[in-house]
Amino acid sequence: MTTDFTPPPSFSIPTERLHISYLQPGNPTHSTFLHHLWNTDEFIKSEGPTGLDTPEKAAKFIATRVQGDYNRNKHGQMLVSLKPHLGASLAESKMIGIVSLMKGEPPNAYTQPDVGYTILPEENGKGYATEAAIGVIDYARRELGVKGVFGFCSSGNARSRRVLEKIGLEFRGERKLTVFGGVQSAIYALPEMDQDLAVYGITD
Numbered sequence: 031m032t033t034d035f036t037p038p039p040s041f042s043i044p045t046e047r048l049h050i051s052y053l054q055p056g057n058p059t060h061s062t063f064l065h066h067l068w069n070t071d072e073f074i075k076s077e078g079p080t081g082l083d084t085p086e087k088a089a090k091f092i093a094t095r096v097q098g099d100y101n102r103n104k105h106g107q108m109l110v111s112l113k114p115h116l117g118a119s120l121a122e123s124k125m126i127g128i129v130s131l132m133k134g135e136p137p138n139a140y141t142q143p144d145v146g147y148t149i150l151p152e153e154n155g156k157g158y159a160t161e162a163a164i165g166v167i168d169y170a171r172r173e174l175g176v177k178g179v180f181g182f183c184s185s186g187n188a189r190s191r192r193v194l195e196k197i198g199l200e201f202r203g204e205r206k207l208t209v210f211g212g213v214q215s216a217i218y219a220l221p222e223m224d225q226d227l228a229v230y231g232i233t234d
């Protein structure tokens with residue numbers, strides 16, 4: 031049972047240098063940004079093409095898939111914006127990436143979400159993915175009752191694996207996950223989570 035959730039435009043999870051906020055269905059600035067971010071050479075090299083090859087497809091994706099996650103969980107794909115100076119507001123900040131906390135779509139959902147991130151190539155290596163991931167996880171545990179968090183990434187994505195370690199997740203081996211189309215993935219989890227991943231529905 032899900033209810034519609036209207037993502038508040040001015041809501042933000044502030045961290046020291048960033049704001050984390052909801053993608054707004056119907057906001058062309060957000061869909062244009064998402065289209066750009068997920069079509070950089072860097073992103074396609076590590077994640078492959080998403081199929082969002084026009085801003086219009088990105089707008090539809092936000093209105094359906096992203097909104098669907100918000101309706102089910104009050105979290106999902108969220109915007110990461112960089113403050114131009116300490117204490118700057120969300121409106122003053124510049125979009126630099128996406129951080130996500132996703133449970134997947136039923137019936138392929140696990141019981142706990144996984145964290146993901148993309149930061150514009152020109153802003154890489156400054157700790158922003160790490161800061162955004164910590165911010166969204168802390169918020170979800172504190173305000174949304176999220177108990178466990180996974181990190182899944184392709185085994186060869188050393189940079190992403192480093193981020194997962196820096197945010198305090200623990201390596202739990204590799205599996206071919208159905209949610210990743212059966213591709214071999216490295217699995218990370220919060221240290222306090224059960225060693226038996228079947229408890230969370232991971233039975234692949």
Ligand SMILES: CC(C)(COP(=O)(O)OP(=O)(O)OC[C@H]1O[C@@H](n2cnc3c(N)ncnc32)[C@H](O)[C@@H]1OP(=O)(O)O)[C@@H](O)C(=O)NCCC(=O)NCCS
Pocket residue numbers: 072073076077146147148149150153154155156157158159160161182183184187188189190192193
């Ligand atoms: C992965 C990604 C989000 C990292 O963003 P970022 O803001 O640069 O991340 P951070 O700066 O917080 O941390 C990156 C860490 O990886 C390290 N790193 C960079 N290149 C590396 C490499 N080739 N091998 C191992 N570690 C590497 C950095 O040194 C840094 O660690 P450190 O702080 O200990 O020095 C960004 O590169 C990206 O968007 N990539 C494309 C999309 C993607 O792969 N997303 C992950 C999907 S699971």
